[in-house]
Amino acid sequence: MNQNTTADIQEHTVDESICSSENLVYTKPQTLTDDPMHYCPGCGHGTAHKILMEVVDELGLQSQTIGIAPVGCSVFAYHYLNVDMQEAAHGRACAVATGVKRMMPDKYVFTYQGDGDLAAIGTAETIHAANRGENFLVVFINNGIYGMTSGQMAPTTLPGMFSTTSPYGRDVETMGYPLKIADLLALLPGVAYVTRQAVHTPANVRKAKKAMKNAFEYQKKKLGLCLVEIVTNCPSNWKMEPLESNQFVNDKMIPFYQLGDIKKPEVK
Amino acid sequence: MGEIKLMKGNEALAEAMIRAGCDGYFGYPITPQSEVLEYLSREATKRTGMVVLQAESEIASINMIYGAAGCGRRVMTTSSSPGISLMQEGLSYLAGAEIPCVVANINRGGPGLGTIQPAQGDYFQTVKGGGHGDYHLITLAPSSVQEMVDFVKLGFDLAEKYRNPVMLLTDGAIGQMMEKVELFDQMPRKTKFEDWCTTGKPEGEDRRYLTSLYIKPEKMEQINLGLQAKYRKVEENEIRYETINIEDADYIFTGYGLGARICMKAMEIARAKGHKVGLIRPISLYPFPYDLYASTAGRVKGILDVELNAGQMVWDVRYAVKDKTPVEFYGRMGGIIPSPDEIIDHFEKHLLNRGTK
Structure with missing residues (x-):
């Protein structure tokens, strides 16, 4: 029997007296709106949004930050991220961010893009923004699949991985190899910081948040393009339970997309 | 009486941009309009601090325009027919999100790669759509080098008045020929920006966002009706001949x-x-x-x-x-x-x- 009994519910009744400011251990940052997120249960986008906005909040940059939303699952990011935002055409976020940053070089600018947006249709815009050393942050969400269009193969889909357009598994002979675009971008002199992180465990969430904070600090110093890749899950389109999908991130995604700093500026 | 010069159409266009207090130009070389980017690269930044950036493609340049104009800046790009085709997606987004900017098409012969000689084959593309969805570009057609100058200023005024992209539809002959032109005086660059511009959330006020995405059909229709009402106003007030x-x-x-x-x-x-x-x-x-x-x-x-x-x-x-x-x-x-x-x-x-x- 899984149904709660009245006794169970009473057992979980909150003691109102503990709800005081000195006992506050967590609060949603004001840099997130109150809109309920549309993301699927267990999806990493919510966590990625949260840590990005916690960084903006902690650095006191809400009024100094302009974000660019992509096309993909996070197309509605501008509903949740409580900063000035522009919604870009599919793949064009880095070009849009270039326009914003060049007009306001002292503001903080970020793009938030998925793998299809950044590494397929927007590859040219991404590489050239990086090569120009544009001083903004690219948050790159890599879940190896097209989520919004419901599960087609992405440039980052692992070899042998199933999707609706690789129904027998990704055959690299005919479908090409997964694109490690972060490694590719790290080769460019205009790029200051490339790091690959994950948000499937609390420890990883903390590291990913630190990476985002680093990126804002480098942006302040105008060191060049910063890219924080988040290797994450897609329970709905991977057709897995959330925990199972996190296990897949751990067992399959991370061995291929290894975590850690790929390029880091020497900051004196 | 403004300064009088003998100028090539494309260079006059570029000079007018600088004088109109333009904040940025994002462009990509294509014949017969490459002089615009060349002239601005030489002249603009040192005179007004205007940003001049050679993009990796026309797709990138129109999206840089989107970003920059979304911050309320006066920005412009130019191209010729095949490059303008690449910009159609961006123009549709600009119209959909109601972001003002000016674009010039120095029309060359087509279809396809066509020819670099002057033509007017892009009329349909410009005034009957081009990009997807129900939108219009306010379109001005210069027929002299003088109008290349005058319509840059007029174009920005109309774009900002209606929050809509403006197209200057001209051709390789007007762009390449030299004529006497009277230039207007240098205008200051903008220092104040409209409330809708994404310049960073004002303290104590709501943040702003620019989008053309409305997933609910009822809302999307309302947005379209709003755009159409704007176009009727344009049709009522802005006919020129x-x-x-x-x-x-x-x-x-x-x-x-x-x-x-x-x-x-x-x-x-x-x-x-x-x-x-x-x-x-x-x-x-x-x-x-x-x-x-x-x-x-x-x-x-x-x-x-x-x-x-x-x-x-x-x-x-x-x-x-x-x-x-x-x-x-x-x-x-x-x-x-x-x-x-x-x-x-x-x-x-x-x-x-x-x-x-």
């Missing part, structure tokens, strides 16, 4: 941009031969002066529309006059410029004394 000798005219020659320039000479020849010919030159192609043409219908014996294409604006002329007046078309394509004599020849063979045999 030039007419010459139409009061006593038996016939009208019409064309835009370079086509109109040639028609003007043809009209003079026709008048010297004793034919009462007048000229209508639409300056705004969207909004189009339908009523002006309609007012001549039934009064004149015929209209000859001349374009550097297979007949595009002529559809709008015919739509305006219905079947009340015969409308003839003469055009050359592929970068060939029709001569005034060809126009007279066509006029005499196909329109003059038509129906009076």
Whole structure:
């Protein structure tokens, strides 16, 4: 029997007296709106949004930050991220961010893009923004699949991985190899910081948040393009339970997309 | 009286950008308009601090425009036909998100890679859509180097007034030819920006976002109705044209941009031969002066529309006059410029004394 009994519910009744400011251990940052997120249960986008906005909040940059939303699952990011935002055409976020940053070089600018947006249709815009050393942050969400269009193969889909357009598994002979675009971008002199992180465990969430904070600090110093890749899950389109999908991130995604700093500026 | 110079069309356009207090130009080289980026690279930043950036493609440049204009800045890009085709997605997004900017198309011959010579084959693309969805670009057609200058300023004013992209539709001949031009004085760059601009959330106020995405059909229709209401205002207030000798005219020659320039000479020849010919030159192609043409219908014996294409604006002329007046078309394509004599020849063979045999 899984149904709660009245006794169970009473057992979980909150003691109102503990709800005081000195006992506050967590609060949603004001840099997130109150809109309920549309993301699927267990999806990493919510966590990625949260840590990005916690960084903006902690650095006191809400009024100094302009974000660019992509096309993909996070197309509605501008509903949740409580900063000035522009919604870009599919793949064009880095070009849009270039326009914003060049007009306001002292503001903080970020793009938030998925793998299809950044590494397929927007590859040219991404590489050239990086090569120009544009001083903004690219948050790159890599879940190896097209989520919004419901599960087609992405440039980052692992070899042998199933999707609706690789129904027998990704055959690299005919479908090409997964694109490690972060490694590719790290080769460019205009790029200051490339790091690959994950948000499937609390420890990883903390590291990913630190990476985002680093990126804002480098942006302040105008060191060049910063890219924080988040290797994450897609329970709905991977057709897995959330925990199972996190296990897949751990067992399959991370061995291929290894975590850690790929390029880091020497900051004196 | 402003400064007078002898200038090439494309360079005059670039000079006007600087003087209009433009904040940024994002462009990509393509013949016959590469002088714009070259001129700005030489002149702009040192004079006004204007940002000039060579993008990796026209797709990138129009999206840089989106970003920069979304911050309320006066920004512009230019290209020629194939490059303008690449910008159509971005133009649709700009129109959808109601972000003002100015774009110039120095039209060359097409389709495909076509030719680098002047043409007017992009009329349909410009005024009948181009990108996806129900939107309009306010479209101005310069027919002289002077108008290349004047319409940059006018273009920014209209773009900002209606929060809509403005297209200057011109061609390789106007872009490349040199003429005397009077330049307006240097204007200051903007320091104040409208409330909708994403310049960073103002303290104590709501943040702003720019989008053209409304997933609920009921909302999307409301957005469309709002855009359409705006376009009706544009149609009511922003029709521009030039007419010459139409009061006593038996016939009208019409064309835009370079086509109109040639028609003007043809009209003079026709008048010297004793034919009462007048000229209508639409300056705004969207909004189009339908009523002006309609007012001549039934009064004149015929209209000859001349374009550097297979007949595009002529559809709008015919739509305006219905079947009340015969409308003839003469055009050359592929970068060939029709001569005034060809126009007279066509006029005499196909329109003059038509129906009076």
